[in-house]
Amino acid sequence: MPGNPITPTIPLNEDGVHHGFLRLPYSRDDSAWGSVMIPITVIKNGIGPCALLTGGNHGDEYEGPVALMELAVSLKPEDIEGRVIILPAMNYPAFRAGTRTSPIDRGNMNRSFPGSPNGTVTEKIADYIQTVLLPEASIVLDFHSGGKTLDFIPFASAHVLENKEQQAACVAAVEAFNAPYSMIMLEIDNVGMYDTSVEDQGKTFVTTELGGGGTSTARSNAIAKKGVRNVLKHAGIMKGELEIAPSIMLDMPDDDCFVFSQDDGMIEAVKDLGDEVEKGDIVARVWPADRTGRMPVDYRARRSGIVVSRHFPGQVKAGDCMAVVAVKV
Numbered sequence: 001m002p003g004n005p006i007t008p009t010i011p012l013n014e015d016g017v018h019h020g021f022l023r024l025p026y027s028r029d030d031s032a033w034g035s036v037m038i039p040i041t042v043i044k045n046g047i048g049p050c051a052l053l054t055g056g057n058h059g060d061e062y063e064g065p066v067a068l069m070e071l072a073v074s075l076k077p078e079d080i081e082g083r084v085i086i087l088p089a090m091n092y093p094a095f096r097a098g099t100r101t102s103p104i105d106r107g108n109m110n111r112s113f114p115g116s117p118n119g120t121v122t123e124k125i126a127d128y129i130q131t132v133l134l135p136e137a138s139i140v141l142d143f144h145s146g147g148k149t150l151d152f153i154p155f156a157s158a159h160v161l162e163n164k165e166q167q168a169a170c171v172a173a174v175e176a177f178n179a180p181y182s183m184i185m186l187e188i189d190n191v192g193m194y195d196t197s198v199e200d201q202g203k204t205f206v207t208t209e210l211g212g213g214g215t216s217t218a219r220s221n222a223i224a225k226k227g228v229r230n231v232l233k234h235a236g237i238m239k240g241e242l243e244i245a246p247s248i249m250l251d252m253p254d255d256d257c258f259v260f261s262q263d264d265g266m267i268e269a270v271k272d273l274g275d276e277v278e279k280g281d282i283v284a285r286v287w288p289a290d291r292t293g294r295m296p297v298d299y300r301a302r303r304s305g306i307v308v309s310r311h312f313p314g315q316v317k318a319g320d321c322m323a324v325v326a327v328k329v
């Protein structure tokens with residue numbers, strides 16, 4: 001079997017700070033022998049655990065890239081014991097295009113795992129992470145937000161796992177991240193996800209949804225910067241005390257959390273992010289965009305809880321996720 005074509009321009013396991021690239025050969029019209037250059041920083045000091053920190057899994061989500069770019073220029077070897085691998089833009093072509101999926105192959109990184117060494121560009125990146133970077137790590141933090149089409153209350157989350165010992169380690173790391181909300185999530189469509197690959201390799205895994213709309217805010221970036229440092233301290237890699245504030249525990253137990261549109265049209269929000277709803281409450285209406293004199297279609301919460309996610313653009317299509325309601329624990 002041919003190996004993965006990606007080569008790092010820096011050593012991945014040497015003391016000090018190394019900024020460089022994962023170089024993926026990609027021959028194309030504007031660069032015959034060109035490459036995709038994926039930024040990476042590795043910071044190491046002696047013997048200790050290894051954390052893999054990733055952002056830009058989707059290219060239009062920014063808290064991860066902001067916090068990880070900042071960490072890469074500020075974390076010093078003497079601040080840590082062990083190793084920190086920082087990949088601020090996993091799906092680098094998507095990140096540069098500001099899109100969820102790659103403009104090269106339309107690859108959704110979080111549906112491309114475990115990847116393939118001789119697949120598409122996105123699959124090659126996934127395979128490299130799967131076979132080279134992930135096995136090095138004991139703890140993995142992957143940043144997400146809603147991208148251009150969703151907006152979230154800020155939470156870190158862990159999944160319901162068969163291995164309860166591993167799940168407890170993930171929940172403890174989520175609590176250490178200490179976003180304003182902490183979520184335990186039953187994943188309904190986990191095939192091809194990075195999350196699943198990380199968990200299948202037995203790692204402690206934290207993922208987040210910190211905002212959305214295709215941008216980031218001062219507040220959401222501050223949550224990301226504090227969270228990543230807290231996770232490194234929790235893992236015993238970074239020195240110092242955790243910075244802990246109150247966090248509300250949430251649960252997304254099943255499919256009833258989701259409200260999907262069956263109509264095309266214009267959204268009228270009736271509930272906002274963080275609002276409490278009772279089962280049957282209207283969360284949003286969809287107005288026909290093309291005429292007056294017609295009533296809107298009401299979309300109702302299928303369970304009681306709080307609104308944790310909403311469709312971000314003002315217009316919706318049938319099949320779009322309109323809202324997500326999670327349960328307070």
Ligand SMILES: [Zn+2]
Pocket residue numbers: 057058061143144145146147
């Ligand atoms: Zn995402």
